[in-house]
Amino acid sequence: MPRIRKAIPGVDPKLLIKDAGKLLPEPSRRLFLRGAASLGALAALTGCDIIDEESAENTLRVVSQFNDRVQALIFQPTKLAPTYPESAITRPFPFNAYYSEDEAPEVDKDDYKLEIAGLVDKKESWTLEQLYALPEVSQITRHVCVEGWSAIGKWSGTPLKDFLVRIGADLKANYVYFICAEGYSTSIDMPTALHPQTQMTFKFADEILPRKYGFPMKIRIPTKLGFKNPKHVMSLVVTNDYRGGYWENQGYNWFSGN
Amino acid sequence: MTVETAEHSAHTANAVIHPWWVRITHWVNAIAIIVMIGSGWQIYNASPLFGFTFPRSITIGEWLAGALLWHFAAMWILVVNGLVYITLGLATGRFRRKLFPIRVSEVWADFLAALSGKLSHEDLSVYNAVQKLLYLGVILAGIVIVLSGISIWKPVQYQELTAVFGGYDAARYVHFIAMSAIVGFLVVHVVLAVIVPKSLRAMILGR
Numbered sequence: 411m412p413r414i415r416k417a418i419p420g421v422d423p424k425l426l427i428k429d430a431g432k433l434l435p436e437p438s439r440r441l442f443l444r445g446a447a448s449l450g451a452l453a454a455l456t457g458c459d460i461i462d463e464e465s466a467e468n469t470l471r472v473v474s475q476f477n478d479r480v481q482a483l484i485f486q487p488t489k490l491a492p493t494y495p496e497s498a499i500t501r502p503f504p505f506n507a508y509y510s511e512d513e514a515p516e517v518d519k520d521d522y523k524l525e526i527a528g529l530v531d532k533k534e535s536w537t538l539e540q541l542y543a544l545p546e547v548s549q550i551t552r553h554v555c556v557e558g559w560s561a562i563g564k565w566s567g568t569p570l571k572d573f574l575v576r577i578g579a580d581l582k583a584n585y586v587y588f589i590c591a592e593g594y595s596t597s598i599d600m601p602t603a604l605h606p607q608t609q610m611t612f613k614f615a616d617e618i619l620p621r622k623y624g625f626p627m628k629i630r631i632p633t634k635l636g637f638k639n640p641k642h643v644m645s646l647v648v649t650n651d652y653r654g655g656y657w658e659n660q661g662y663n664w665f666s667g668n
Numbered sequence: 669m670t671v672e673t674a675e676h677s678a679h680t681a682n683a684v685i686h687p688w689w690v691r692i693t694h695w696v697n698a699i700a701i702i703v704m705i706g707s708g709w710q711i712y713n714a715s716p717l718f719g720f721t722f723p724r725s726i727t728i729g730e731w732l733a734g735a736l737l738w739h740f741a742a743m744w745i746l747v748v749n750g751l752v753y754i755t756l757g758l759a760t761g762r763f764r765r766k767l768f769p770i771r772v773s774e775v776w777a778d779f780l781a782a783l784s785g786k787l788s789h790e791d792l793s794v795y796n797a798v799q800k801l802l803y804l805g806v807i808l809a810g811i812v813i814v815l816s817g818i819s820i821w822k823p824v825q826y827q828e829l830t831a832v833f834g835g836y837d838a839a840r841y842v843h844f845i846a847m848s849a850i851v852g853f854l855v856v857h858v859v860l861a862v863i864v865p866k867s868l869r870a871m872i873l874g875r
Contacts, residue, residue, distance in 0.1 A: 469741070470737040470738065470741055471737075473737070473740070473741040473744070474737055474740070474741075477740055484822065484825050485825065486825060491824045491827075492823075492824070492827055552823070552836060554823060554836065555715070556714075556732065556736070557715040557732065558711065558712070558715035558820075558840060559715045560836050560837060632824065633825075657733070660733055661733035661734060661737060662733045662736065663736065663737075663740065667822070667824075667825070668822060668823050668824040668825070
């Protein structure tokens with residue numbers, strides 16, 4: 411019998427598939443260990459799969475969540491990341507994303523509005539003009555990538571803490587969640603959001619943030635690994651609910667603090 | 669070495685060579701270090717320091733996220749087990765008795781004897797000078813690899829420690845070199861255990 415495909419008007423099939431994925435029971439979803447071969451050397455040494463994939467994954471997930479709590483304890487809210495002189499800046503600063511540089515999202519500066527949602531008093535969106543008018547601070551800090559490499563850059567913008575106070579955010583909420591133009595997302599703990607060096611960044615190396623580094627706004631967090639520094643941020647959500655993030659949902663440690 | 673061996677061999681026939689805590693921490697460490705090295709190689713592959721990567725068939729974790737999960741899980745086993753081992757080694761006086769003194773002249777003499785196949789393994793309860801040096805060395809490499817690892821993991825919170833290793837990037841090289849030293853030790857260690865099987869039995873059964 412031939413398969414009949416029938417489009418349902420007004421329903422994006424891609425979104426439908428995405429939603430269906432969420433509903434699937436846990437074991438049917440893609441395992442972040444990516445197949446039994448993930449045990450690689452261990453399996454080779456013992457000549458068999460000594461640990462079954464699912465229980466290994468569950469154990470590792472529990473340990474990763476334990477490591478989130480340990481890192482939250484280690485985190486010192488007032489301890490500053492080391493800063494560097496201009497001469498230490500890495501040139502050219504590496505581009506890094508899960509897409510190539512020419513695939514970076516193009517955000518229109520006139521249409522842009524930063525959406526505010528969740529546990530905040532003032533939910534009005536912010537235009538770029540309004541954001542640029544906020545007090546500006548700069549930092550020259552080390553960006554550390556989860557892959558191991560690092561690079562020093564100069565970022566300018568306004569402290570996230572000041573902005574959260576300005577919009578009347580619940581500073582006792584658990585998380586700040588960011589949604590980006592390309593569909594990327596990440597979330598951070600509130601103590602990190604309130605850290606003095608956590609910045610809503612509008613400039614890189616004293617120039618308006620170029621497209622490749624996250625135009626029009628990135629969140630610069632020198633106390634977190636690079637993937638926790640979202641680019642092209644479109645929405646900011648203050649929430650008590652854990653929302654993970656693009657890489658976190660694939661198995662990368664959520665806290666990922668430096 | 670030979671005089672000491674003679675003195676000890678009288679009471680070693682039934683004496684315990686390795687107490688229970690040495691055997692348990694040894695094998696727990698063996699599992700932890702294999703997972704740490706295998707996952708560490710996969711993490712290295714994400715941003716290699718040198719012009720080579722490790723074949724995926726001998727790494728653990730399959731991709732970066734998986735390797736990081738294994739690495740940051742096994743680290744707890746490695747560190748807690750290592751602390752137990754070092755604490756008991758110091759408290760019971762085993763380190764002092766077994767590993768010291770190490771004399772340069774004895775190391776050289778025993779090294780030459782080992783190369784010519786004349787080094788005695790009659791009494792496993794006494795370490796020759798080369799063994800003492802290697803066991804002490806691998807304990808030190810273990811301490812360095814943990815401290816440099818903490819420096820890479822927490823270069824902001826523990827930035828003073830990271831600075832001791834010359835900064836974040838330098839700490840990665842230190843971590844790699846310490847790994848290389850441990851792997852080098854492991855190759856010699858495993859080969860010798862195979863050549864002298866009763867040493868393997870002693871590490872399992874105690875005697």
